[in-house]
Amino acid sequence: MEYEVVVGMEIHAELLTKTKIFCSCPTKFGDPENTHTCPICLGMPGVLPVLNKSVVKYAVRAGLALNCKIANFSKMDRKNYFYPDLPKAYQTSQYDRPLCLGGTVNINVNGKTKPIGITRIHIEEDAGKLLHESSDGTLVDVNRCGVPLIEIVSEPDIRGPEEARIFAEKVRNTLEYTGVSDCKMEEGSIRFDVNVSVREKGSKELGTRTEMKNLNSFRALERAIKYESKRQIIELKKGHSIVQETRKWDDVKGISSAMRSKEDAQDYRYFPEPDLVPIVISDDEIKKAKDQLPEMPEAKKERYMAEYNLPEYDANLITSTKETARFFESTVNLCNHPKQVANWLMVDIPAHLKEKDLTMDTIPFSPEDLAELINLIQDGTISGKIAKSVMEKMFDEEGSPKEIVEKHNWAQMQDTGELKSIIEKIVQDNPKSVSDIAAGNKKAYGFLTGQVMKATKGKANPQLANKIIREVVSKKIDE
Amino acid sequence: MSISNEEVTYVSKLARLRFNEEETNKMAEELGSVLDYVATLNEVDTKDIQPTEHILPVSNVFRDDVVGTPLSNDVALSNAPDQENGCFKVPRVLD
Numbered sequence: 001m002e003y004e005v006v007v008g009m010e011i012h013a014e015l016l017t018k019t020k021i022f023c024s025c026p027t028k029f030g031d032p033e034n035t036h037t038c039p040i041c042l043g044m045p046g047v048l049p050v051l052n053k054s055v056v057k058y059a060v061r062a063g064l065a066l067n068c069k070i071a072n073f074s075k076m077d078r079k080n081y082f083y084p085d086l087p088k089a090y091q092t093s094q095y096d097r098p099l100c101l102g103g104t105v106n107i108n109v110n111g112k113t114k115p116i117g118i119t120r121i122h123i124e125e126d127a128g129k130l131l132h133e134s135s136d137g138t139l140v141d142v143n144r145c146g147v148p149l150i151e152i153v154s155e156p157d158i159r160g161p162e163e164a165r166i167f168a169e170k171v172r173n174t175l176e177y178t179g180v181s182d183c184k185m186e187e188g189s190i191r192f193d194v195n196v197s198v199r200e201k202g203s204k205e206l207g208t209r210t211e212m213k214n215l216n217s218f219r220a221l222e223r224a225i226k227y228e229s230k231r232q233i234i235e236l237k238k239g240h241s242i243v244q245e246t247r248k249w250d251d252v253k254g255i256s257s258a259m260r261s262k263e264d265a266q267d268y269r270y271f272p273e274p275d276l277v278p279i280v281i282s283d284d285e286i287k288k289a290k291d292q293l294p295e296m297p298e299a300k301k302e303r304y305m306a307e308y309n310l311p312e313y314d315a316n317l318i319t320s321t322k323e324t325a326r327f328f329e330s331t332v333n334l335c336n337h338p339k340q341v342a343n344w345l346m347v348d349i350p351a352h353l354k355e356k357d358l359t360m361d362t363i364p365f366s367p368e369d370l371a372e373l374i375n376l377i378q379d380g381t382i383s384g385k386i387a388k389s390v391m392e393k394m395f396d397e398e399g400s401p402k403e404i405v406e407k408h409n410w411a412q413m414q415d416t417g418e419l420k421s422i423i424e425k426i427v428q429d430n431p432k433s434v435s436d437i438a439a440g441n442k443k444a445y446g447f448l449t450g451q452v453m454k455a456t457k458g459k460a461n462p463q464l465a466n467k468i469i470r471e472v473v474s475k476k477i478d479e
Numbered sequence: 480m481s482i483s484n485e486e487v488t489y490v491s492k493l494a495r496l497r498f499n500e501e502e503t504n505k506m507a508e509e510l511g512s513v514l515d516y517v518a519t520l521n522e523v524d525t526k527d528i529q530p531t532e533h534i535l536p537v538s539n540v541f542r543d544d545v546v547g548t549p550l551s552n553d554v555a556l557s558n559a560p561d562q563e564n565g566c567f568k569v570p571r572v573l574d
């Protein structure tokens with residue numbers, strides 16, 4: 001029997017506001033524990049939360065970018081549960097009246113476009129952080145309590161681990177592009193919860209699902225779904241049924257295991273938040289927000305193909321992250337060789353970034369530097385081969401491309417006279433090559449070019465060297 | 480309107496409260512009369528009344544995204560029954 005893997009996803013992303021959702025405490029990551037707190041986010045009795053305007057702005061923007069309908073009316077609710085990461089004993093969230101409804105994300109799977117439905121997006125507050133480093137208790141850091149989140153809920157339209165990763169990447173890129181979240185995985189600013197079930201291929205009914213929470217990398221997401229769906233298929237083949245439960249993904253061991261099951265099903269007793277008033281947004285305001293959306297990756301891709309004549313493959317890669325696209329456009333504005341800029345951004349630069357554990361955000365040189373490097377190749381100062389070495393030194397922060405070329409004396413030999421005397425000596429020293437060429441074996445030219453490059457340490461302009469070699473050799477043959 | 484002892488036990492569990500049998504009986508009785516009292520609202524004719532989503536006829540109360548001064552660590556922890564390394568300390572919970 002063939003099985004199909006069905007996945008639904010919940011994505012939590014931290015919004016890029018300066019302050020928390022209901023108080024003026026900073027949201028900055030990495031400061032000492034419990035230094036970003038106030039009576040509101042500590043959950044003191046009698047305090048009055050007030051909604052951060054930017055939270056609504058960013059969430060609306062995210063909703064529009066993911067093709068959702070923005071609700072003219074929405075409200076906050078309390079989700080009640082006891083856990084020490086939540087001082088109030090309830091999370092302020094949205095229940096039946098979320099800010100955004102019914103969107104779509106088009107993903108690209110094996111060259112085909114596939115729409116994935118977005119059920120809803122709501123705003124809520126993050127919980128604190130539990131530290132398990134004390135010998136006889138658990139320590140609580142409240143800094144993250146009240147940091148604004150959006151929760152994006154997908155329809156169970158995703159089929160399998162690869163689609164899940166592609167979907168998650170697409171959502172991440174969209175949030176990054178629109179500037180609503182920095183989506184830093186390592187800081188937990190974007191996290192994935194997945195619901196996984198399997199069913200007989202062709203069946204319309206959904207199988208019993210299990211949930212895995214807080215997957216914090218694309219790799220973990222893909223591996224967890226792969227493992228969990230396989231586990232479910234094995235269970236079903238044995239004639240067992242799937243237990244609906246929350247499972248914990250262990251990324252080190254690469255396995256999922258059942259969490260200690262709670263005695264009761266969760267009962268969050270949602271009710272309207274009496275301390276926060278509803279959010280009302282007019283159609284005009286929604287339209288205005290829509291007009292202010294930045295260019296989305298897909299539109300950008302189309303434009304790069306039309307305006308810069310980039311192949312679709314290149315345009316796809318270059319627009320896959322906001323920073324790469326920004327770097328590309330800035331560089332192209334300075335030197336008019338889009339295809340070459342794209343090549344550097346697709347091949348050499350990612351390789352160096354990976355090796356140095358950097359990203360496009362932390363690349364050690366500017367678009368001006370890349371433009372200068374390309375111009376040095378274009379005006380014949382250096383060869384394409386030397387340019388690769390210059391790039392390496394740019395990553396070592398040795399200076400601008402011009403400074404590097406000068407420092408290492410890498411400029412191509414522009415002096416025809418000097419190059420000619422080197423070539424004459426090589427031709428003199430290799431009579432066999434000359435007689436080979438005279439006998440019609442043109443391959444010997446390649447050998448001579450190689451010798452010239454070796455003698456000049458790659459600094460000879462290859463076209464010029466070839467031209468002179470031919471002149472010198474034919475003169476020699478004539479002698 | 481009455482409320483069963485099972486319902487009292489369920490709700491008290493959610494609220495992390497523990498009642499003995501006598502207390503549970505008393506709770507069921509008292510909560511029942513509270514619900515009865517609230518149920519008198521059902522007698523009001525609401526035919527021409529718009530349903531409300533919120534108790535206040537107010538909307539869009541926002542604050543600007545401007546950073547204020549948070550509490551210092553020692554003030555934040557001053558009410559904590561137990562603390563360690565600048566953190567609130569609670570009985571050990573499972574990860």
Ligand SMILES: [Zn+2]
Nearest residue numbers: 023025038041
């Ligand atoms: Zn606060």
